Amino acid sequence: MQYPPHLIKLIETLKQLPGVGTRSAERFAFHLLSTNKEQLEAMGQIIAQIPEKIHCCPICGVFQDEKGCLFCQDPLRDKENICIVARAKDAFAVEKTGEFKGVYHVLGTLLSPMQGIGPEKLNLQKLIHRIKDNGAKEAVLALDSTLEGDATALYLRKELTLLGLKLSRLAFGMPIGSSFDFVDGGTLAKAFSGRGPF
Amino acid sequence: MQYPPHLIKLIETLKQLPGVGTRSAERFAFHLLSTNKEQLEAMGQIIAQIPEKIHCCPICGVFQDEKGCLFCQDPLRDKENICIVARAKDAFAVEKTGEFKGVYHVLGTLLSPMQGIGPEKLNLQKLIHRIKDNGAKEAVLALDSTLEGDATALYLRKELTLLGLKLSRLAFGMPIGSSFDFVDGGTLAKAFSGRGPF
Numbered sequence: 001m002q003y004p005p006h007l008i009k010l011i012e013t014l015k016q017l018p019g020v021g022t023r024s025a026e027r028f029a030f031h032l033l034s035t036n037k038e039q040l041e042a043m044g045q046i047i048a049q050i051p052e053k054i055h056c057c058p059i060c061g062v063f064q065d066e067k068g069c070l071f072c073q074d075p076l077r078d079k080e081n082i083c084i085v086a087r088a089k090d091a092f093a094v095e096k097t098g099e100f101k102g103v104y105h106v107l108g109t110l111l112s113p114m115q116g117i118g119p120e121k122l123n124l125q126k127l128i129h130r131i132k133d134n135g136a137k138e139a140v141l142a143l144d145s146t147l148e149g150d151a152t153a154l155y156l157r158k159e160l161t162l163l164g165l166k167l168s169r170l171a172f173g174m175p176i177g178s179s180f181d182f183v184d185g186g187t188l189a190k191a192f193s194g195r196g197p198f
Numbered sequence: 199m200q201y202p203p204h205l206i207k208l209i210e211t212l213k214q215l216p217g218v219g220t221r222s223a224e225r226f227a228f229h230l231l232s233t234n235k236e237q238l239e240a241m242g243q244i245i246a247q248i249p250e251k252i253h254c255c256p257i258c259g260v261f262q263d264e265k266g267c268l269f270c271q272d273p274l275r276d277k278e279n280i281c282i283v284a285r286a287k288d289a290f291a292v293e294k295t296g297e298f299k300g301v302y303h304v305l306g307t308l309l310s311p312m313q314g315i316g317p318e319k320l321n322l323q324k325l326i327h328r329i330k331d332n333g334a335k336e337a338v339l340a341l342d343s344t345l346e347g348d349a350t351a352l353y354l355r356k357e358l359t360l361l362g363l364k365l366s367r368l369a370f371g372m373p374i375g376s377s378f379d380f381v382d383g384g385t386l387a388k389a390f391s392g393r394g395p396f
Contacts, residue, residue, distance in 0.1 A: 005263055006251035
C-alpha cells in the first residue's frame, strides 16, 4: 500500500534538497500536510518566484535584489579591495565576519581536474578587467582549504601577480574553540608553521 | 549587510519545516537558488496544491487521493479488524510492516492533559459507530509508547471494552538490533516482564 500519488511527488521533490533523505522528506511532507492553505500557497509562490526575484550582479556575481547589487552599488565600499570567492553564498559568510569592507568577485566554481572543471570555467576575464578598471590594490583569496581550493589559489596567483596587486589568502590554523584531541594533523602542521608572535 | 529580501523570506519559509534551523534553511535556500526555473515552478506548485490534491478519508481519516481511500475502498481488507492510530502517517508506518490487513482509524491526536488535549478532541464517536456498523471483532491500539500514548490507550480501553471486541496494543520490548548498553531501564523492564517462550 502506497502513499497517494501527490504525496509521493511531494516527498520526491523534498528529497532534492541537500542532505534530505526519504525519512526527513517524509517528516517535512507530513508537516506540510498539516499546514494551512494560505501558508502553503505562500511557500509555493516564494519558491516559484526565486528566478524572477533573485538575480546575480553582472559585475561581481553576488545575488542582488530589485534595487541592485548590495556591494557594487554601495559608495562606502572600497572598490580597490576585492575578495575572491567561489560561490555567491561565500561572500555572505565573509560579510558576517565584519572584517571586510571591499567588494566581492564570484568565480562560480573551483578548479577540479577530477570533475573536469578547468580554468576556462572560472569567471576570471571579468575579474582581470575589474582589477585593471578599479585600479585594485589588494585581492583576498577566500577559498576552501581543500585540494580544489588550493589548486584554484595557485592558478589565480599565477594569473594575477602580473597585475601587480597585493594578493593574500585566508589563514590556516586551529578553528576557534577546538581542542588538540579533535584537530587533525594537517591542520596542526599548518597552524604550527604559521605560528605568530604572542 | 543582509541577504536580499526574497532570500530572507525564502529562508524564513524553509525554517518552518520541522527540525530545520537557520543553517539548514540557508543550505536549502542556496541549493534552490542554483535550481532551474522549471524545477522551482514544479516544486512551488506541488506544495501549493497539497490542500486540493490530498484529502483525508471521511470514514477512517487516512489520506486519500482522487480515487478515494486506499484502505476503506479496498474490498480485500478486513473491515472487522480496526487498527487505531493517532495520526494518518502512523497508518503508513503500520502498513509498511506488512503485518496488518484490516482497516485504520485515525484519532487525530493523543490525550495530553498537560497540553489541554482532553477526550473530546479524539475522533472517538465515529470509531464507536464504525465498530458497531462493521461488527468489528478486533481493535489494535497502535499508539506511541509515551505518557500520552498510555493515557490514550487506557481511556480507549475503558470506552471500547463495553462493545465486546478483542482489544490489543502493540508489544513493548527491546528494539531490533539493540545492544543492552543502549537500552534504557524502562524498556528493559517492559521487555523482561513481557518475555515469551523461546
